[in-house]
Every structure is written in structure tokens, then in C-alpha cells.
Amino acid sequence: MKRILIVLFAFSLSGCALFDAYFMAKYDTTEYALVNEIKTKAQIAEENCGNHLLVVTQVNELYIKSLEFKNFTMHIPRNKDANNMSTKLLTLTKDTRDYFNKAEKISPIFCKTKLQQVINSADTIQHVLGSKPR
Amino acid sequence: MTPELLNSYIIEYNKALEQGQISKEEYVELLKGINIMEGIADDAEGLALKEQLNVIINAAISAASLMA
Numbered sequence: 001m002k003r004i005l006i007v008l009f010a011f012s013l014s015g016c017a018l019f020d021a022y023f024m025a026k027y028d029t030t031e032y033a034l035v036n037e038i039k040t041k042a043q044i045a046e047e048n049c050g051n052h053l054l055v056v057t058q059v060n061e062l063y064i065k066s067l068e069f070k071n072f073t074m075h076i077p078r079n080k081d082a083n084n085m086s087t088k089l090l091t092l093t094k095d096t097r098d099y100f101n102k103a104e105k106i107s108p109i110f111c112k113t114k115l116q117q118v119i120n121s122a123d124t125i126q127h128v129l130g131s132k133p134r
Numbered sequence: 135m136t137p138e139l140l141n142s143y144i145i146e147y148n149k150a151l152e153q154g155q156i157s158k159e160e161y162v163e164l165l166k167g168i169n170i171m172e173g174i175a176d177d178a179e180g181l182a183l184k185e186q187l188n189v190i191i192n193a194a195i196s197a198a199s200l201m202a
Contacts (some may be wrong), residue, residue: 013150021187089170089174113164
């Protein structure tokens with residue numbers, strides 16, 4: 001039933017949407033590896049929430065990796081969706097970095113929850129990038 | 135991101151604020167984060183739909199070329 005609905009939806013779409021879907025950017029190993037690295041780095045940083053100095057360093061690295069991810073997705077043709085997501089992930093990691101750098105004291109719950117936001121977002125992106133056509 | 139999930143995050147943050155586990159500034163920062171997460175989830179949904187369409191189009195092309 002779900003498949004029929006998708007097919008009906010596909011036929012009701014404009015030619016432009018079909019063109020976009022057919023010629024979309026294919027799966028890219030580097031793109032996938034970069035978002036995987038961001039997620040892993042955030043998971044490691046979350047484990048170190050008790051050590052302020054260490055977590056600040058790791059959050060800075062997280063921002064640099066996100067910038068690299070955004071820059072990588074930028075000029076790949078028909079890759080607007082991945083670029084939009086990488087830009088938003090960069091904003092999330094930049095906000096995190098800025099807050100962690102300016103705050104004198106960070107509560108452990110905030111540290112874990114904020115890094116969870118980065119982990120969840122990176123996981124969402126990783127899931128769709130991994131499902132791109134080969 | 136489903137409204138239920140969004141709601142559960144907000145309840146969790148409200149609880150942490152009420153219990154004094156996080157400061158007001160941290161609470162605001164977390165809400166800002168939710169907003170970005172929601173945007174990422176929306177973009178991911180759009181891309182997932184395109185991926186499904188891509189599979190369908192390719193299957194239709196394969197079927198058509200088999201019949202030809």
C-alpha cells in the first residue's frame with residue numbers, strides 16, 4: 001500500500017522534482033566518513049563532560065570537523081540537501097563551541113544534552129547520506 | 135522530528151531547569167539547539183523522499199528497458 005502511494009505521489013510530481021531525484025548526487029564515501037567522524041568525536045566529548053578543559057578542546061575540534069564537512073559538500077553538483085544539512089550542523093557545533101568557550105562553568109547535564117543534540121543531528125544526516133543511491 | 139519527540143525534549147529541558155540542574159542561559163542554548171535539530175530533520179526527510187523517488191525511477195527505467 002505504501003509503495004502504491006509513493007508511486008502515485010511520484011506521478012503527481014512535477015517533471016522538475018523527478019529530474020532532481022533522478023540526477024541527485026550519489027553516495028560519497030568521504031561525505032559519509034566526515035559525518036561519521038563528527039558523530040564519533042561528539043560521543044567521545046560527551047564521555048569527557050567531567051573534564052572542562054578536555055571537553056572544550058574536543059568541542060573546538062568538533063567545530064573544525066563540521067566546517068570541513070560543510071566545505072566538502074559545498075561544490076558537489078546536485079548536493080544542495082546535504083549542503084543545507086551540513087550548514088545547519090556547523091551552526092549547531094559553532095554555537096556549542098562558542099558557549100563552551102565563554103562559560104566559566106558548565107553543568108554536566110547541559111554538557112551531555114548539548115553534545116547529544118550534535119550526536120542525534122549527525123546520526124540523522126549519516127542515515128540519509130548512507131541511503132543515497134550508489 | 136515528530137511533535138512527540140520535540141515535546142519530550144522540551145519536557146526534559148524544563149525539568150532540568152526546574153530542578154536547577156541547568157542555568158537559564160543553558161536552557162536557552164538548548165532550545166536554540168532544538169530549533170537547528172528540527173531544521174536538519176526536515177532536510178533529511180526531503181532527501182530521504184528524493185532517494186525513494188530515485189529508486190522508483192530507476193526501477194521504472196529498468197522495467198521499461200526489459201520490455202523494449
